[in-house]
Amino acid sequence: MSLFLTLRVALRALIRNKVRSILTMLGIIIGIAAVIAVIAVGQGATVMIQEQIASMGDNPLIIFPGSARVGGFRFGAGTRSTLTVQDAEAIIKECPYVKAVTPIIRAGGQIIYQDKNWSSGIEGVAPSYLEVRNWNLKEGNLFTDSDVKSATKVCLLGATVAKELFDNEESVGKTIRIRNMPFRVIGVLEKKGSAAFGHDQDNTIIAPWSTVSRVLQRSSFNEVNQILASVTSIKMLEPAKKEISAILRQRHRLSQGTEDDFSITDATEITNAITSISRLMTLLLVVIASISLIVGGIGIMNIMLVSVTERTREIGLRMAVGARGKDILLQFLVEAVVLAGIGGVFGIFLGYGAAQIISNANNWPVLVSTDSILLAFVFSSVVGIFFGFYPAWRASRLNPIEALRYE
Amino acid sequence: MLITLNQITKVYQIGEVDIPALRGVTFTIDRGEFVAIMGASGSGKTTLMNILGCLDQPTSGQYSLDDTEITRLNRNELAYIRNKKIGFVFQNFNLLPRTSALENVELPLFYGNRLSSRQKYQRAIEMLTRLGLADRLEHYPSQLSGGQQQRVAIARALINQPSIILADEPTGNVDSKTGQEIMKLFQQLNQEEITIILITHEKDIADYARRLIHIKDGEIV
Known part of the structure; x- marks a missing residue:
């Protein structure tokens, strides 16, 4: 079966169970949206910090007066x-x-x-x-x-x-x-x-x-x-x-x-400190978002297993009329990937919208880069392949005789 | 010879016990024949049909279909043979639900076929028209009567111009009048040189065939 036809069959099957498909997608949508929004906010924050540092001047050095010392007792920088x-x-x-x-x-x-x-x-x-x-x-x-x-x-x-x-x-x-x-x-x-x-x-x-x-x-x-x-x-x-x-x-x-009796600070130190904090925060949030994506993936796996069981007779029939194991594997794998992929696309839009709202509310620049969109799309497809493989493989291993007689 | 079965046996292993379903079945079927394989339930006729339909492999013996030795083939090669040489008609029709008659008929063309979607569409329309369903192309199985559903299934079985049509109790799920119509349809197809193997336990259905093979306790009688 050609990939285009397989895609059409997969879409049909998903449309046939609209509510179920949408609910399953929701897991992926939320995961991807979270990833997109978090990366956007993180990158926006980094750019903002860089701009602010640049607004201090060209390669600035700040020289502070030293700390005051009374006997052995030292005060902070700038006290004298x-x-x-x-x-x-x-x-x-x-x-x-x-x-x-x-x-x-x-x-x-x-x-x-x-x-x-x-x-x-x-x-x-x-x-x-x-x-x-x-x-x-x-x-x-x-x-x-x-x-x-x-x-x-x-x-x-x-x-x-x-x-x-x-x-x-x-x-x-x-x-x-x-x-x-x-x-x-x-x-x-x-x-x-x-x-x-x-x-x-x-x-x-x-x-x-x-x-x-x-x-x-x-x-x-x-x-x-x-x-x-x-x-x-x-x-x-x-x-x-x-x-x-x-x-x-x-x-x-x-x-x-x-x-x-003075101290010299250059702005790159401040930049580095702030950037590393914001990078750490972004990483942390991306990890949390990824976990939600994995949960979404498990949702896909679950629903695909249900779907395979429900459609055992269909699988048997397809095998009887000449579908090979790999045709069946591909059919269910494509279905899972389409589910995750569409979820990913919606997630990208939702994440983009969320990023805009965050930016409007906080006066904070938000950057949705093509990199992060591409990453999100690839990531959701990979989730689809990964979690869709086992149910699809189970479907492909069915015995056509038993599958045809399944009630 | 189209089909040659030589000393086919099939043994099912259930736990430690070996249960023989076929004990050395030998017969031949020629091109253009209309054969009914008759037997009571448990006689081994379903096992025989699965082997004839290349859905299952025998434990021993040789099965040659259209000059191809089936017993040496693997899963994928069996799928190819089923696609090209065998058309199945089932008791419960086995049509895909919420899928139009046309698409149900096209289904075998999706696998191992290089036809354009237009050609597939044309062939499916021709086949449904030939079976008198030209006005039911876009109907779902649930919108069709039992007889109509079975005719869609027959159209699906015929679409790849197979060597044999294998019909497993094709009248089991329809009333007797519709059953007669279906059997007449098979006779008509047989007159067009299509080889038909009918599996049934009903004598009056088997009588539509031109030749009878009785099976009992896994042996031809």
Whole structure:
């Protein structure tokens, strides 16, 4: 019997028992849908994390001040201000692998424009900040080195702040008040989206570091919360780290054997950590989904065994008119594979739909790749072959005389 | 000779006990004959039919059908012989339920055949028309009378132009009037040079045949 005819016969047999076929398929549908949705969410999460890491800038290095030490008692990183603006300037001057660097001095406070007010972080930075973070201006201009020198009270607004205070109206040239100090808005930043841990990167204001330090923090020191550096290429991350470490140790006059009073983190470490967690989660969920697929497969096996028993006479007759064992084997195997295959196709659609719903509900990108669809389809067919084989083999081994007389 | 049976025996083993069903059956059937094999239940006529129909192999002896020595064949070769050389007609029709008359008749053509689906369709229509069922092509077996169902089964048996038609109690499930019609149909087919072997325990059915073979306790009498 040709494969096409066998396929037609299989479809007929399945249609004859509609409810039973659909219920049997349901196991496969749920299994495949779960696999598709889980992979989609996992891949979406990975891509999102990668995008967020990329939004930090090109090959970024983050330098934190070291931990404070009182006697033998150590505090966490950043508890003491050991990094200065001059450190940042030294890094760009002395380290050839770094293409841009900026100090970051953080402040916070209430921002007021006319009758509206909003709360956001204020970052005091150098003009190179936008280059380091790979960020563009939407409108207006950046402040200059001379603004930094004279601690001018100018600022740039993140997209969220601009929206909250100005509600899409022109903001450049207006004056806002930060902690009751007037700042002139000279530009608005492009929208960047949320960062790896969910905080809104656009809810920010940037201003010259000198202004933030002198005006908002009323400090005459140039201590910074963080130095952000952008390395020329990803391969240069390690040499850059070593070089920066050497520069800072020299500047901080640390003798050999003493610990660093700063720490350098590169984003690939964060990426790797998050990626490996998300990969582990995906793997775990795929394992669970696979188990449901196996349960579905057992359902197919069960129903195929019932079907073989019910159709013993039909098998006997087919054998009497010339069907060989392998014709019968193929007929029932194709039936099981069609059952699993159709279940797989429905499962793919259902999984795709579920992935879309998850993505809409969580604002989470969801990626249904052709790979995972192909994988799901092949997987469901394999389940069909695997669990369909035993019933089909039993059918093919029937004795035609007994099968014909079966009541 | 179309069929030559030589010293055919069949022994069934049930547990430790050997039960002989056929004890050395020898006869020949020529092309174009209409033979009735008669016997009571337990006489071995069903076993004989299974062997003649290539559904079962004898324990010993030789069976040659159309110059092919059947006793040497394996499962797949037997299936091929059944497909090409034997048309079965059963007591309970054995039509596939919820399958049209046409498709039931086409069934033997699905196996070991290189005909296009159009050719199969044509042949099945011709065969059903020949048996007076041209207006019942798309009917399911459940929508047909017993006599009509048996005629569909006969059309199925004839579709591959077999060497023999093997009819096992073909009138057992229909009323006597329909039974007579079926037997007349067989006679008519026999006049068209088709070899028919009829297995029955009823004398008046066997009388339609031109030759009688009586079997009792596994032997020809």
